Amino acid sequence: MADIHSVIGTKNKKGQTYTDTWKLMNEAPRTPSFFTGSEVIKEALRRASCDVMIAYPITPQSEAAALIGELFAEGYIGDYFRGESEFAVMSQCAGAAFGGARVFTTTAGPGTMRAMENFPMWSGARLPIQMIVTCRGINSPLSIQPDTLEIAYLLNTGMLVWHAETAQDFFDWILKGYMVSEEPDVHLPLALCCDGFFVTHTKDVVNLTPADMCLPPYDPYRSPVPCMDMECPPVRMMRDPFVMKSNYISYATHASWQQEIWAAVERSRKHSIHWLNGLIDTENTDAEIIIVASGTAVSQGREAIRLLEDEGVRCGLVKVKTLRPWPEEEIREATKNAKHIFVPEFNVTGWLAKEIKATIPNHERVHAGPHVCGGMTMPPEIIVSEIKTALGMKTFSLAGRGS
Amino acid sequence: MSDYRVLPGPEHFLPPAAASMGICLPNPGEAHINGVIAPEEKAYEEAARQFLMAKVPTIFPGPLVLWAWNEKAAKKATAVRHLFNTLVECVQPGQKPMLIPMPDYRPKYPKINPEVEINPNHPNLTIWHNRIDCCMFIGVHCHQANLSLKIIRGGTSCYTIAMCAQAGHEDAMLSFRDASVEKIMKLADTVKRLKGTVQPRLASAKNGVSS
Numbered sequence: 001m002a003d004i005h006s007v008i009g010t011k012n013k014k015g016q017t018y019t020d021t022w023k024l025m026n027e028a029p030r031t032p033s034f035f036t037g038s039e040v041i042k043e044a045l046r047r048a049s050c051d052v053m054i055a056y057p058i059t060p061q062s063e064a065a066a067l068i069g070e071l072f073a074e075g076y077i078g079d080y081f082r083g084e085s086e087f088a089v090m091s092q093c094a095g096a097a098f099g100g101a102r103v104f105t106t107t108a109g110p111g112t113m114r115a116m117e118n119f120p121m122w123s124g125a126r127l128p129i130q131m132i133v134t135c136r137g138i139n140s141p142l143s144i145q146p147d148t149l150e151i152a153y154l155l156n157t158g159m160l161v162w163h164a165e166t167a168q169d170f171f172d173w174i175l176k177g178y179m180v181s182e183e184p185d186v187h188l189p190l191a192l193c194c195d196g197f198f199v200t201h202t203k204d205v206v207n208l209t210p211a212d213m214c215l216p217p218y219d220p221y222r223s224p225v226p227c228m229d230m231e232c233p234p235v236r237m238m239r240d241p242f243v244m245k246s247n248y249i250s251y252a253t254h255a256s257w258q259q260e261i262w263a264a265v266e267r268s269r270k271h272s273i274h275w276l277n278g279l280i281d282t283e284n285t286d287a288e289i290i291i292v293a294s295g296t297a298v299s300q301g302r303e304a305i306r307l308l309e310d311e312g313v314r315c316g317l318v319k320v321k322t323l324r325p326w327p328e329e330e331i332r333e334a335t336k337n338a339k340h341i342f343v344p345e346f347n348v349t350g351w352l353a354k355e356i357k358a359t360i361p362n363h364e365r366v367h368a369g370p371h372v373c374g375g376m377t378m379p380p381e382i383i384v385s386e387i388k389t390a391l392g393m394k395t396f397s398l399a400g401r402g403s
Numbered sequence: 404m405s406d407y408r409v410l411p412g413p414e415h416f417l418p419p420a421a422a423s424m425g426i427c428l429p430n431p432g433e434a435h436i437n438g439v440i441a442p443e444e445k446a447y448e449e450a451a452r453q454f455l456m457a458k459v460p461t462i463f464p465g466p467l468v469l470w471a472w473n474e475k476a477a478k479k480a481t482a483v484r485h486l487f488n489t490l491v492e493c494v495q496p497g498q499k500p501m502l503i504p505m506p507d508y509r510p511k512y513p514k515i516n517p518e519v520e521i522n523p524n525h526p527n528l529t530i531w532h533n534r535i536d537c538c539m540f541i542g543v544h545c546h547q548a549n550l551s552l553k554i555i556r557g558g559t560s561c562y563t564i565a566m567c568a569q570a571g572h573e574d575a576m577l578s579f580r581d582a583s584v585e586k587i588m589k590l591a592d593t594v595k596r597l598k599g600t601v602q603p604r605l606a607s608a609k610n611g612v613s614s
Contacts, residue, residue: 126546171513185428186544222569224545226466228506252557255417256550263422263549263573270427 090118100220123158145375279327304383457537468542
């Protein structure tokens with residue numbers, strides 16, 4: 001493998017030019033395109049110099065897995081195949097990443113849950129796999145509708161977890177995500193989440209980088225752990241890890257290992273700030289009322305703020321971009337003036353509100369809601385109603401909206 | 404900036420990862436000393452001083468420099484040998500520099516022999532039962548190095564230095580980043596320049612540090 005910098009400016013087999021990622025993302029011309037979120041995932045992958053994509057066809061949640069199959073047919077992906085289940089896919093992703101490949105996959109809802117055992121294994125093995133999570137309901141009765149509960153389960157896996165609001169976020173963050181997760185001091189998998197259907201199935205204008213420019217390839221020789229020859233893996237290392245021993249140093253080593261994963265999540269903070277221009281975005285944080293949200297709840301919150309302004313109520317907004325690393329300092333600073341903090345979420349448990357309550361002083365300021373789940377939409381009016389109720393203002397009910 | 408400092412231990416039954424205590428890695432051209440970002444020039448001086456003060460200054464070369472898997476690795480190995488030879492030339496009687504290779508990370512059965520090798524999975528043993536009071540990791544994969552550096556800090560009083568080819572190590576007491584042949588040679592030159600100006604800790608080592 002040549003040094004990454006030496007390939008910048010050269011062409012790959014498809015004629016794309018390996019381009020410095022900062023220049024690609026910030027200086028290259030952008031073309032407005034009208035795509036679904038699934039198509040945007042495909043277009044990002046076209047530019048991602050991806051070695052291996054392993055698919056489980058998560059249709060109807062997203063067509064991305066199938067669309068990336070088309071990319072493979074066109075020659076943009078090094079290898080592509082379908083696993084027999086989500087668990088198999090995530091295990092196969094691990095194998096490809098152990099061998100030094102840049103790996104991509106997609107999942108959603110029950111598939112995420114089925115594959116869950118693999119995610120702490122990925123982070124423990126320092127595999128910088130990128131997994132798109134197009135969130136959907138996970139509980140019985142089965143739902144294919146958007147619901148972000150599965151993100152709560154990913155938060156303690158040791159993976160980086162980002163939550164995209166729009167298809168534009170998705171396009172940019174897929175490419176930037178590899179830059180963060182492949183840093184040798186990070187080298188962790190990334191769960192790049194979005195709210196399924198709302199982002200994957202709707203069309204939006206997305207500004208794309210040129211299709212003839214692509215990311216520099218992954219350099220596995222910078223990995224913090226040795227790459228493995230997966231055709232002849234070091235079985236003793238895989239089969240007989242030190243942790244199987246029962247003695248003090250084995251336990252201490254395993255403890256140190258776990259600490260190192262979370263240290264790597266911390267180290268990703270610097271790189272994430274660099275690439276995402278901060279872990280949060282803020283508007284009007286001098287206001288006494290702040291909405292803190294992630295994913296498409298940000299869009300709904302933004303619209304609610306507009307409606308409130310029409311009624312003379314000033315409200316600020318915090319868009320949480322990364323859930324791991326968690327923007328603790330940033331949220332504390334952004335909410336320091338707030339008397340009321342509202343956290344609208346597309347899930348029943350309110351995991352984001354719990355995270356925020358654990359982060360800020362005087363957490364009684366946090367109003368966990370409104371919540372919708374199971375595929376319900378979140379009209380901005382219910383956020384407005386929640387805020388006005390908390391402020392003791394007269395509001396109207398949306399209870400009969402579905403009748 | 405964090406108040407936490409990365410200091411020789413024994414620190415704790417389970418010491419925290421320095422990164423979780425707010426210690427950040429240096430940017431290119433910088434190093435860190437005890438968790439505080441410092442100019443690289445200062446780090447050369449401090450690393451050389453620690454080597455010359457130690458009773459058993461030790462270099463642990465890992466697989467990335469031990470195996471000649473490319474030309475750069477082979478040159479680094481030669482530079483590491485030069486650094487070790489320089490240490491041998493510059494220490495005073497009673498000091499015992501050592502060069503202990505760490506060829507791979509496989510579990511060793513039935514048990515590791517800490518008298519002849521280091522394995523990052525068993526670093527407390529490999530500090531020679533705390534007789535090694537200053538060590539430098541070079542060519543050790545970052546993940547493995549961090550495991551060891553934390554365990555060493557937790558259970559021993561060894562001063563740890565990382566000559567890292569990537570982004571550096573917060574869990575070492577002193578860390579360089581982007582290690583190159585030139586940086587290793589510069590450290591050797593600094594050791595040579597400081598020869599005779601640093602008092603070794605022989606007395607204190609004899610009285611208990613090496614217990």
